Amino acid sequence: MRVAMIGTGYVGLVSGACFSEFGVDVVCVDRDASKIERLKKGEIPIYEPGLDELVKNNVEQGRLTFTTDLKQAIAGADAVFIAVGTPSRRGDGHADLSYVYGAAMDIAGALTGYAVIVTKSTVPVGTGREVERIIKAARPELEFDVVSNPEFLREGSAINDFMRPDRVVIGAETERAQKVMRQLYRVLYLIETPILFTSLETSELIKYAANTFLAAKITFINEIADLCEKVGADVHDVARGIGLDGRIGKKFLHPGPGYGGSCFPKDTLALVKTAQDYGAPLRIIETVVAVNDKRKRDMADKIIAACGGSVAGKTISILGLTFKPNTDDMRDSPSLAIIPALTQAGAKIQAYDPEGMHEAKKMLPDITYCNDGYETMKDADAVVVLTEWNQFRNLDTKRMKSLLKTPIMVDLRNVYTPADMKAAGFTYICIGRPKA
Numbered sequence: 001m002r003v004a005m006i007g008t009g010y011v012g013l014v015s016g017a018c019f020s021e022f023g024v025d026v027v028c029v030d031r032d033a034s035k036i037e038r039l040k041k042g043e044i045p046i047y048e049p050g051l052d053e054l055v056k057n058n059v060e061q062g063r064l065t066f067t068t069d070l071k072q073a074i075a076g077a078d079a080v081f082i083a084v085g086t087p088s089r090r091g092d093g094h095a096d097l098s099y100v101y102g103a104a105m106d107i108a109g110a111l112t113g114y115a116v117i118v119t120k121s122t123v124p125v126g127t128g129r130e131v132e133r134i135i136k137a138a139r140p141e142l143e144f145d146v147v148s149n150p151e152f153l154r155e156g157s158a159i160n161d162f163m164r165p166d167r168v169v170i171g172a173e174t175e176r177a178q179k180v181m182r183q184l185y186r187v188l189y190l191i192e193t194p195i196l197f198t199s200l201e202t203s204e205l206i207k208y209a210a211n212t213f214l215a216a217k218i219t220f221i222n223e224i225a226d227l228c229e230k231v232g233a234d235v236h237d238v239a240r241g242i243g244l245d246g247r248i249g250k251k252f253l254h255p256g257p258g259y260g261g262s263c264f265p266k267d268t269l270a271l272v273k274t275a276q277d278y279g280a281p282l283r284i285i286e287t288v289v290a291v292n293d294k295r296k297r298d299m300a301d302k303i304i305a306a307c308g309g310s311v312a313g314k315t316i317s318i319l320g321l322t323f324k325p326n327t328d329d330m331r332d333s334p335s336l337a338i339i340p341a342l343t344q345a346g347a348k349i350q351a352y353d354p355e356g357m358h359e360a361k362k363m364l365p366d367i368t369y370c371n372d373g374y375e376t377m378k379d380a381d382a383v384v385v386l387t388e389w390n391q392f393r394n395l396d397t398k399r400m401k402s403l404l405k406t407p408i409m410v411d412l413r414n415v416y417t418p419a420d421m422k423a424a425g426f427t428y429i430c431i432g433r434p435k436a
C-alpha cells in the first residue's frame, strides 16, 4: 500500500507517521521546503509526545519519506490524503477551503491511475463532493473516488488516538474505495475497532457533530460550575453523579476557563455557519460559542475579584499559556483572552509555560516570560493556574508563599483541593467548588 499525505501540519504528520507504523509506505508532501528539510533531518516542527520517535523509526525503516515534489509523491499512490489547513475564514467564521481546493487541483494534475482521494482535514459538509467535481472537471477520463475520513486526534495524545481509536469513520460510496480504506486500516480491524462506512456528507457531518457535542458538554459543565459556586455545591461531585449515568458518560465534564485549541472554536463556528446557510440553525451550538467566548473574559474578572477588585499596579503570576497541557499550541487558548484583559486592567504579568512560550511570545509580546513556574511568583500578588501541566500539579506551597507577596491562588483547572490550600495558608479560588 502506498499513501501520499498532502500537508505536514499536525494532522498530516501524525496520520502519515501512524500509517507508516501500520506498515504502509507513506510520502508526506508539503510546499514549505524548509519544513520538509527539517523533517528529513528528523526535526519535528510541533510538540507531540512520541511523534519524534515514531517518525525516526519509520524513516529509518524506509516506510516514511518527505518531499516537496507532489507529482512524484502522488504517482502510483493507492490513496492521496488531503491534510491541509482549514482555518476560520476572516470575517464570517466559515472554514477557508482554498487550501483544500488547491490540493484537489494539484492532485488532478498529478494522478497517474486510479486512486482514492481522502479528505482528512475537517471540512464542511459538501466539500468532498466539490473536490470530486474539481478533479472530474480537470481530468474527465480519470478513475478515482473521493472519500471522507475525519480525524479525532487530541493534541498531546494524538498517536494513541490514531493507533487505538474509539472508531474510524469513513465516508466511501464505492466498493473499490471501501476496499482501499479497509486495507489501510487493516491493523485496526485486527483489534476490532468499529469502522463505520457512511456517505460522504454523513462522514463530514459526524466530525462536526462530534466536536460540537463535546464543546457543548464542556460548556454545560462550566455553566453548572458557575451555578455550583452560587448554591454551594461541588461541581466534581455533580460531574461524577451525572457521569455515572451511562447515557451521559464521565469524560469531558471537567470544568475550566473555557475550551480552546485548533478544533473546538473553529469547528463550532463553522457548523453554526453551515447550519444557518442551510436554514437549519443550531441554537444550542450558537449559545455554546457565545457562552464559551464570554467565559474566557469572565475568568479575568474572577482573577481581578480575587485580588480585591483591582489589579492595577499588581503583578500576576501565570502558570501555563497553552490551551491544554502536552502541546505547544496557543490557538484560541483562554490565556489569549485572559492575559490582555488583565494587562488592560493595569496588571503586570509574569508567565511560564513548559512548551508554549515560543508561540506565546508572538501573540503576547508585552508580558514577562520566566524560566520556570516558581520564577513567575517572585513578588507577585497572586498566582493563576491557567493550564494543568503536570509540573504545576504538585507545587511546594511553602516555597510559593516565600515568593509571593500575598498567598492568593486562582486555580482555573481545579488542580488543587480547597482544604489543602486553606491549610497551607492560601486564599484559594477555584471553579465550582465550595470554599474549605
Ligand code: UDX
Pocket (backbone or CB within 6 Å): 151, 152, 153, 154, 155, 156, 211, 214, 218, 251, 252, 253, 254, 255, 256, 257, 258, 259, 260, 261, 262, 263, 264, 323, 324
Ligand atoms: C479536540 C477533540 O477532542 C478531537 O477529537 C478533535 O479531533 C480535535 O479537537 P484537542 O483540541 O486536541 O482535541 O483537545 P481536547 O483534549 O479535546 O480539549 C479541547 C479543549 O477543551 C481544551 O481547551 C481543554 O482544556 C478543554 N476541556 C476538555 C475542558 O475544559 N474540559 C474537559 O473536560 C475536556
